[in-house]
Amino acid sequence: MSMPIWNTARLAAVAVGFAALASCATLNKEECQAANWLELGRQDGAAGRSPGHIDAHRRACSEHKLPVDQSQWQIGWEEGIRHYCTAENGLLQGREGRSYAHSCPPELKSEFENAYFVAKAVYDARLSRDRLALDLQTKIRELRDAKTPEERRRIEIAIDDIRLQMRRADDRLRDAERDYDRYVFGRR
Numbered sequence: 001m002s003m004p005i006w007n008t009a010r011l012a013a014v015a016v017g018f019a020a021l022a023s024c025a026t027l028n029k030e031e032c033q034a035a036n037w038l039e040l041g042r043q044d045g046a047a048g049r050s051p052g053h054i055d056a057h058r059r060a061c062s063e064h065k066l067p068v069d070q071s072q073w074q075i076g077w078e079e080g081i082r083h084y085c086t087a088e089n090g091l092l093q094g095r096e097g098r099s100y101a102h103s104c105p106p107e108l109k110s111e112f113e114n115a116y117f118v119a120k121a122v123y124d125a126r127l128s129r130d131r132l133a134l135d136l137q138t139k140i141r142e143l144r145d146a147k148t149p150e151e152r153r154r155i156e157i158a159i160d161d162i163r164l165q166m167r168r169a170d171d172r173l174r175d176a177e178r179d180y181d182r183y184v185f186g187r188r
Contacts, residue, residue, distance in 0.1 A: 026053075026056045026057050026060045027057055027060040027061060028060075029063075029064040029066070032057075032060065032061035032064055032066040032068075033064075033066060035057075035061075035068075035069075037068065037069035037070075037072035037073040037076065038072045038073070038075055038076040039076060040057070040073060040076065041054075041072065041073035041074060041075060041076025041077035041078075041079075041080060042076035042077070042079050042080040043076075043080060044073075044076075044077055044080060045076065045077040045078065045079060045080020045081035045082070045083070045084060045103075046080035046081070046083045046084050047080070047084065048081070048084045048085075048093070048100065048101055048103050048104075049077075049101060049103060050101045050102070050103040051074070051077060051103065053077075054068065054070055054073050054074070054077075057073070058070075078105075081103060081104065081105065081108070082108065084103070084104070084112075085103075085104035085105070085108035085109070085111070085112040086108075086111065086112060087111045087112065087114070087115040087187065088115070089112065089115075090111070090112040090113065090114070090115030090116035090119065091115045091116070091118075091119045091184070092119075093116055093119070093120075094115065094116040094117065094118065094119025094120035094121075094122070094123060095119045095120075095122065095123055096123070097120065097123040097124070097127065100113075100116055100120075114183070115183065118176075118179055118180050118183045119180060121176040121179065121180070122173070122176040122177055122180050124176075125169065125172045125173040125175075125176040125177075126173055128169050128172070128173075129166060129169035129170060129172075129173050132162055132165050132166045132169055133166065135162050136159065136162045136163065136166065139155055139158050139159045139162060140159065142155050143155045143156065143159065
């Protein structure tokens with residue numbers, strides 16, 4: 001199934017935006033000079049950033065020939081990541097469809113990831129179903145504007161296909177929600 005042009009354009013714009021953000025320095029000169037590396041590490045850990053995120057700070061500060069206190073950052077990161085890598089936060093991150101940098105240490109990884117992936121499955125299934133609903137609306141509009149019987153038939157076939165895909169997407173969403181409920185209520 002092809003993606004509508006406006007969806008493709010929107011996805012391309014989002015990808016360009018993420019690429020632009022990724023190339024930005026994490027800190028400017030003043031921030032490098034005034035950095036409380038312990039607190040910055042806590043913030044980075046609490047945001048779920050990987051331990052390698054210090055390299056982005058190092059690159060940003062090296063542009064200004066300023067040092068990074070990696071040991072203080074690491075102490076803060078280890079504290080912050082413990083706040084991030086909880087089952088409750090895994091559920092929240094997954095339900096909101098946020099990406100996960102696989103940053104949880106081994107002793108916290110299982111608890112966070114089990115919660116994250118069960119919640120993310122619901123988010124993904126809902127997103128898939130919603131995209132199909134938009135595709136269906138588009139095809140229905142196209143059907144109203146169809147000029148020839150052949151065009152109408154081609155669009156009707158596409159509509160039938162989307163409806164079938166929506167039934168499958170509804171099933172996946174129902175299964176994901178059931179798994180989510182089992183996870184949440186099984187933890188109590």
